Amino acid sequence: MTSFKIPSAPRSIQKDNPIKFLLDSETIDCLAHNIALVHPVFDAQAFKRLALTNIAPLGIMDRSAHIAAALKATLPAKFSEAADILLQTLTPPNVHTDRLGLSVFFYLPHTRFIADYGRDAQHNSGEDPFDVAMRAQYELTRRFTAEFSIRPFLTHDFERTLNQLQQWLNDPDPHVRRLCSEGSRPRLPWGARIPQLIADPSPVLPILEALKNDPSLYVRRSVANHLGDIAKDHSTLAFEVCERWLTDADKDLKWVIRHAVRHPAKQGNATALAIRKAAGGR
Known part of the structure; x- marks a missing residue:
């Protein structure tokens, strides 16, 4: 079987080369290729057409949402089935915590898909998608980071999400432990703010303590x-x-x-x- 692909990317942000170009046609081609390997009925051409349409003016975060929407339109309608397909396409977890370069941004649309479609039972045939979404967050943060995608869950389902973060505090993977702190930062750069924690950060102090x-x-x-x-x-x-x-x-x-x-x-x-x-x- 042909192996999964991840696009090439520089080690760091380059002058005169906006970071949004990390999510471009090569990224979309690689994503389509990887999904087709594990889900043969996937309409790769329809996905690429949707993902590339009107993407040019978008910044990197908006591009991730745009690609996630194309995934929603072309993967199985049930969130848990779509999420399982995406998880089957993941490359091995990162062993290091530095020198990762920018290629890991390939997984930004994956995390956006989880954030946008993993919080509502209507996307999962009426079934609560929380546990599936948390499993996806866990696996994705080991390849990239789920610090952006965990935040909507904290905003809309605070107690359950906070409890999940507390369960990960002793995980052997530093990427997972970091998510517990970084994902719950009240004012994370690039990330949506968490008004509840801006008003009262005391619920996450035990995480910092640990x-x-x-x-x-x-x-x-x-x-x-x-x-x-x-x-x-x-x-x-x-x-x-x-x-x-x-x-x-x-x-x-x-x-x-x-x-x-x-x-x-x-x-x-x-x-x-x-x-x-x-x-x-x-």
């Missing part, structure tokens, strides 16, 4: 960035967390603390500056 000493810098950096998000709206709470963590903090946790308060420290906030100094910063 991951603050994670063995992976990839995960700890997310914890620091998440706490930095909280500091933008609830600085007193964020500073209290940092001050508590300073007790018996090792060098790795001190880095997390310094990183978490870097923005208010740059603005001259006296408490943030004192925390950074106590954590070994200048």
